[in-house]
Every structure is written in structure tokens, then in C-alpha cells.
Amino acid sequence: MPQYNPPLRDLQFVLHEVLxxxxxxxxxxxxADVDAETIDAVLEEGGKFARDVVAPLNPVGDAEGCTLDAASHEVTTPTGFKDAYARYVEGGWPALSCDPDFGGQGLPHVVNQCFYEMLNGANQAWTMYPGLSHGAYEALHAHGSDEQKRLYLPKLTSGEWxxxxxxxxxQCGTDLGLLRTKAEPQADGTYRLTGNKIFISAGEHDMAENIVHLVLARLPDAPSGSxxxxxxxAPKFSVNPDGSLGARNGIYCGGLEHKMGIHGNATAQIVLDGxxxxxxxxxxKGLAAMFVMMNAARLGVGMQSLGLTEVAYQNAAAYAKERLQMRSLSGAKSPEQPADPIIVHPDVRKMLLTARAYAEGGRALAVFTTxxxxxxxxxxxxxxxxxxGDLVALLTPIVKAxxxxxAWIATSACLQVFGGHGYVREWGMEQFVRDARINMIYEGTNTIQSLDLLGRKVLGDNGAKLKKLGKLIAGFVEDEGVVESMQEFVNPLADxxxxxxKLSTEIGMKAFQNPDEVGxxxxxxxxxVSHLVFAYLWARMAKVALExxxxxxxxxxxxxxTARFYFAKLLPETAALIRSARAGAAPLMAMDAALF
Structure with missing residues (x-):
């Protein structure tokens, strides 16, 4: 069974020494009263919870999955999931960064995000249950009425719901303009919702006494489109004015998706029957309100993949130090043994360092953004x-995509380190690969994130947000460009x-003639652009390490x-990417659709 150790030292490095x-x-x-000791203490305890309580359930959840009782529409989660969630609630973990007015602890979001990285490294499928709850909390906190906040936020904050x-x-995924679910106004000011939803993560389960569903629907007089x-x-159980639970609402699970990964999370088909x-x-105006939750979810999905990258690296590195295969090309490194450990081989090191560089760079990006x-x-x-706010908007699609x-690259590489054993379930590596694959798809496919970055966040405001990022980078380059030891990091960053x-301007000019150039x-x-952000953060990390x-x-x-590996072996892919981007739409759109 794979092991997970919370990366506390690296979290502290990024939080305190770099940023x-x-x-x-x-x-x-x-x-104003926050201090490093408090942050470190919270994360240390959070790491223990992730390692000791949640991580052992990861293979269990993958093997068992969730079970739907078709008659009652109730879902049973894998063995241990419910008990672990009860301990999570008992420990006060759901309330970390929530508003004290609703029972929260009021800690910074960055502390909560670091905690969630560790939870995801331990068990992504389990972590999705509380993770989505936090997104629902944020949406209601930002857009809910006083009455909705009073009824729902204390219970979401505590984790009871x-x-x-x-x-x-x-019929609609990303294109929500095609949405058909109906909302009929009632005399008492409520609405009756009718329709069908699919792919609803954590949509039904036995871990909490109520589930608060945020639902997009159309009013009778709604204009077409988004x-x-x-x-x-719309809660699973209606909520009485005093906060107690009432009758079962007409929203239930009609089926569970049979998925490639994240088996421990109930991906539900939800039926709204009045x-x-x-x-x-x-x-x-629902889409704008839901974007609060969607953006939180996009940052959360980035944390899911960061966690998977870290845990896959940890297990692959440990295996590479022990697995004996062949001799080093430059001569035996362990002559007392029948073969050398595979960590002596250059390509094994390349795979491990790729995962490590993406994990540590991703951690810096996550903390920076939060x-x-x-x-x-x-x-x-x-x-x-x-x-x-402008920088968060610019960086959110980068964190997600x-x-x-x-993570897909890293988990696949780490599986490869195990050779044939990586393809066998008992080692746990193939689960990391399967779980990682969904993260590129949901909460807006990575192509959608790319269109959002280029079309909305860069070209949409004539590069204003990008210039703010560029100003940060230019300031760092100016300060460090005269330091001899920093040249190997600053020069490629500036370049x-x-x-x-130049590329942004060029694409913008072409897009005026043909919008397909953006796509x-x-x-x-x-x-x-993501590599530009990584290079900036890796240069900052290298500066501290040099000192x-x-x-x-x-x-x-x-x-x-690791910094030197990133700049030498990973950053150069930007040359090919820039050349591909400049090739434009013609090679993609020239063939008639009938010929595909």
C-alpha cells in the first residue's frame, strides 16, 4: 500500500522563507494577529489527520466504491469514510477559514488551502466531500440572503451538513446556456425545481445529515442562453425556520456513474422532482453567483492534482532507492549488491525530478495565488x-489547467518508475494515474481554462492583468539581474x-482577422504563460536556497x-509550444469535417 507523508518542511519554506x-x-x-507558529501548528496537526486518518482509506475507497440503494435513493460510502468525516468535523477542520460570524475560525484561506493539499495527497475521493461543501459555503456567503446565511452557513461551517x-x-456540460432545469415560482416565495443533473460529485452520501444543493435552473420568463x-x-431535507430538519425534499440520486477513478466519491445523477x-x-444572475463556487472549485481541483503529484513522487522516489536493476552506465554504484538501485539511472532521475519540480513549483503557485x-x-x-483580484483571476485557470x-505527466512518470509493478493495483500507483485523469476534465476542461486565460483574462482587457504579472516579474529581474549567482535563473525568466x-500581441492581432486563432x-x-509563472516562482525559491x-x-x-533541473529540462518546452501556437488555425481547420 502506498504511503503519504505531509510535505510540512516544503510548505513552511514556501510560506515563510519565499513568500x-x-x-x-x-x-x-x-x-493582523496571525503568526508563523500558529500556521505551522495547524498544518502539523492537519498533516497528521491526512496521514493517519484519511490516507489509509484511499485504497479502500478505490476498491469498494459507493453503493446506491435504488429503492431508497440512499448512497453508502466506502468503509471508514463516514467515521473519518465524523473525526474531521469533531476536530473543527471544516471551520478553518470560515467567517467567525457563522462559527468559523477565521484563519486565512492560504492555511486552508495548504491543509487541502495534504488531504488530497492522502485521499482525493474522500476530500471532495468537504471540499465541495466549502465551495457551497463561499457561494452562499457571497450571494445568499440573510435568511439563507442564517439557515445554512453555521451547519456548512461546522461540517454537520x-x-x-x-x-x-x-445535454450540456460547459455550455450552460443549453440548461433546461425549470424553476416554477410558488405563492409562498419558494420555487419548485424540475429537471435532471449529471456528474454531481458528492451528490448523495451517508456522511452528513443533510446535503445543501446549489442548483442552476430557469425561471418561466428567463431569456434564452446563459x-x-x-x-x-435546495437541501436534501427541508430546513425549518428554527434550523431543524423537516421533510425529505424532491431531490434525489437516480444513479451513480461508473468511473475510471475517484471511486470513493459518489458521482451522482440527480433528479429534481418538484x-x-x-x-x-x-x-x-445565477451564473455570476455560481462562479464564486466554480472558481473556488477550480483552485480546489488544482490542489487535488498537486496532492496526487506529491504522493506519487514520494512513493516512486522511495521505490527507486530500493529496487535493484542493472548497473549504472558509468560503473557499479553498489558493488556489494547484485545490481544497482534504479535511482542511479539518468532517465529514472528525470522522471522523479519532473514530478518533484512540478510538485514543488505547484505548491509555490498555490500558496502565491491563495x-x-x-x-x-x-x-x-x-x-x-x-x-x-486581477492576479487571482489571471492565475486561476493556470492553477486548474x-x-x-x-499531475497527469507526473503520476504517469512515477508509475513508469515502478515498471511492471506500477501497473499492478497493490502498489497504488495506477490509482493515482486514474484519479489524476478526471482533474483535467471537470470544473471546466483544460481547453476551457485556456480559452478563459487567453480570450477573457488577456485579450479581453488588452493585457491589463498580464501586465500586472509582468510588472512583478520585471521588478524581480531588475533586482536580481545584477547578482552573478542568479544569472542561470533570471536570464531565462527575462527571456x-x-x-x-510578443506572442500575446501576435495572437491578438491575428484574432482580429479570425477568432479561431484564439482557439x-x-x-x-x-x-x-504557466511556465513563465513557474519560472518566476522557481527563481524566487532558488534565491532563498542560494542564500x-x-x-x-x-x-x-x-x-x-531541483530548480536547476526545472530550468534546464522542463522550461525549454516553451520553445516548441510558442512555435506551435504561432502555427495558427490553418493546419487545424483546413480539413473538411466529413474527412475525419
Whole structure:
């Protein structure tokens, strides 16, 4: 069975040594009293919970899956899932970053995000249950009425109830303008919801006494398309004015999807049969309200893949140090043994370092982005809030798409390290690969994320958000460009920054003539810009490691080696990606559709 160890040392490095999280947080009124000791203590305990309680259930969930009772529409989760969730609630973990007005602990979002990385590394399928609840909490906190907040937020904060987002329907996935679920107004101010939803993660289970569904539907007078969508809250059990549970609502699980991975999470087909719901926010403005949850979910999916990348790396590295196969090409490294451990072979090291570089770079990106989110939500400086919000908007599709693409690469490489054993279930590696594959698809496919980045976040505002990122990078390059030891990191960073500016302008000019040019370039473009962000963060990490290399701590030696690997072996893919992006739409659109 695979093992998981929380990467506390690296989390502390990124939080405190590279990004000075506490210094940033102390400038935010709600977090003025936060300190490194508190953050570290919370994450240490969170890591123990992930390692000791949640991780052992990962293979159990994969083997057992969830079971639906067709008569009662009730779902039973795998052995141990319910008990682990009870311990999660008992420990107060759901409330970490929630509003104290609703029973939350009020800690920064960045602390919660680091905790969720560890939970996902331990067991992605289990973590999706509380993860979606947190997204439902955020949406209601931002757009719910006072009455909705009073009824739902304390229970979501405590974890007594869980939440879902009910968007997808059989005929529409990303294109929510095709949505058909109906909402009929009632005399008492409620609505009757009728329709069918599919692919609803954590849509039905036995881990909490109630499930709060956020449902997209159309009012009778709704205009067509995405501008006619409203958001409703429809609980599994109705909620009385005093907060107690009432009758079973007309929203239930009609079936479970049989999936490639994340077997421990109930991916439900949800039937709305006159379910009673209440309107969240304004009529026909539901998509904007749901985007609060969708953006939280996109950051959460990035955390899922970051966790998988880390746990796959840990197990592959441990295996490579022990597995004996052949001799090193440069001569025996363990002559006392019949063969050398496979970690002596260059290509094994390449696979391991690829996973390690993507894990550590992804961790830096996740913390960097969530610190910006804390600034956007909590700063009392309007300019700081606006700038942070723009950067969060720019980075969200990168966190979702780049980290999930990288996890697919990394988990597959780590399986390869195991050779034939990686293909066998008992080692656990093939589960990581299967679980990682969904992350590139749901919460908006990575192509959708790429279109969002290039079309909306870059070209949509004439590069204003991208320029804010560029200003950060340019400032770092200017400060460090004169430091001899930093040249190997600063020079390629500066070079890529110039190329991204040129490429963005070029694609924008072509898009004026043919909008398909955006679609043709978007996926390549996102990966190029993602590498720019990674290069910036890896250069910052290298700077700290260089300054502390003389301490004798092998942590910094390893960090520098990984940074050098990233710049030498992974960053160069941007050259091919830029060339592909420049090739444009013609090679893709020239063939008649009938010839496919």
C-alpha cells in the first residue's frame, strides 16, 4: 500500500522563507494577529489527520466504491469514510477559514488551502466531500440572503451538513446556456425545481445529515442562453425556520456513474422532482453567483492534482532507492549488491525530478495565488484588493489547467518508475494515474481554462492583468539581474517574459482577422504563460536556497538541484509550444469535417 507523508518542511519554506505569508497577512485587518507558529501548528496537526486518518482509506475507497440503494435513493460510502468525516468535523477542520460570524475560525484561506493539499495527497475521493461543501459555503456567503446565511452557513461551517454544485445536465456540460432545469415560482416565495443533473460529485452520501444543493435552473420568463440562468438552494431535507430538519425534499440520486477513478466519491445523477428551493441572489444572475463556487472549485481541483503529484513522487522516489536493476552506465554504484538501485539511472532521475519540480513549483503557485486571494478578500486598501483580484483571476485557470496537466505527466512518470509493478493495483500507483485523469476534465476542461486565460483574462482587457504579472516579474529581474549567482535563473525568466509579451500581441492581432486563432493557440499559450509563472516562482525559491546553502541543511541543496533541473529540462518546452501556437488555425481547420 502506498504511503503519504505531509510535505510540512516544503510548505513552511514556501510560506515563510519565499513568500513571507505572515508579513502579507498582518497587513490584512482580519489576520493582523496571525503568526508563523500558529500556521505551522495547524498544518502539523492537519498533516497528521491526512496521514493517519484519511490516507489509509484511499485504497479502500478505490476498491469498494459507493453503493446506491435504488429503492431508497440512499448512497453508502466506502468503509471508514463516514467515521473519518465524523473525526474531521469533531476536530473543527471544516471551520478553518470560515467567517467567525457563522462559527468559523477565521484563519486565512492560504492555511486552508495548504491543509487541502495534504488531504488530497492522502485521499482525493474522500476530500471532495468537504471540499465541495466549502465551495457551497463561499457561494452562499457571497450571494445568499440573510435568511439563507442564517439557515445554512453555521451547519456548512461546522461540517454537520455538506454541499454540492448542480450544474451539468445530459445535454450540456460547459455550455450552460443549453440548461433546461425549470424553476416554477410558488405563492409562498419558494420555487419548485424540475429537471435532471449529471456528474454531481458528492451528490448523495451517508456522511452528513443533510446535503445543501446549489442548483442552476430557469425561471418561466428567463431569456434564452446563459443570461437566463438563476441559482437556487435546495437541501436534501427541508430546513425549518428554527434550523431543524423537516421533510425529505424532491431531490434525489437516480444513479451513480461508473468511473475510471475517484471511486470513493459518489458521482451522482440527480433528479429534481418538484424540489423546493429558494432563489440565491437576483433572477437570471445565477451564473455570476455560481462562479464564486466554480472558481473556488477550480483552485480546489488544482490542489487535488498537486496532492496526487506529491504522493506519487514520494512513493516512486522511495521505490527507486530500493529496487535493484542493472548497473549504472558509468560503473557499479553498489558493488556489494547484485545490481544497482534504479535511482542511479539518468532517465529514472528525470522522471522523479519532473514530478518533484512540478510538485514543488505547484505548491509555490498555490500558496502565491491563495495569498493574493486573502488580499483580495480582506485588505482595507482598495488598490491592493483590485490588483490582487486581477492576479487571482489571471492565475486561476493556470492553477486548474497547468497543475492538472502536470499531475497527469507526473503520476504517469512515477508509475513508469515502478515498471511492471506500477501497473499492478497493490502498489497504488495506477490509482493515482486514474484519479489524476478526471482533474483535467471537470470544473471546466483544460481547453476551457485556456480559452478563459487567453480570450477573457488577456485579450479581453488588452493585457491589463498580464501586465500586472509582468510588472512583478520585471521588478524581480531588475533586482536580481545584477547578482552573478542568479544569472542561470533570471536570464531565462527575462527571456520568456519578452517572448510572452510578443506572442500575446501576435495572437491578438491575428484574432482580429479570425477568432479561431484564439482557439488554435489557447492550450499552447496557457502552458507557456504557466511556465513563465513557474519560472518566476522557481527563481524566487532558488534565491532563498542560494542564500541559505551555506547552512549545511541538505534541504536547500536539494531545492537548488531541483530548480536547476526545472530550468534546464522542463522550461525549454516553451520553445516548441510558442512555435506551435504561432502555427495558427490553418493546419487545424483546413480539413473538411466529413474527412475525419
Amino acid at each position: 513571507d505569508a505572515v508579513g502579507t497577512l498582518k497587513q490584512l485587518p482580519p489576520h 455538506t454541499g454540492t454544485m448542480c450544474l451539468t445536465e445530459p 443570461k437566463g440562468i438563476s441559482l437556487f438552494v 424540489a423546493v428551493g429558494s432563489l440565491v441572489g437576483q433572477p437570471h 495569498l493574493l486571494l486573502d488580499q483580495e478578500l480582506a485588505s482595507d486598501d482598495e488598490t491592493v484588493r483590485a490588483d490582487a 497547468f497543475l492538472t496537466d502536470n 520568456l517574459g519578452e517572448k510572452v509579451t 488554435a493557440a489557447a492550450v499552447d499559450y496557457l502552458r507557456v 541559505k546553502e551555506g547552512s549545511g541543511d541538505p534541504f536547500y541543496t536539494a531545492k537548488l538541484a
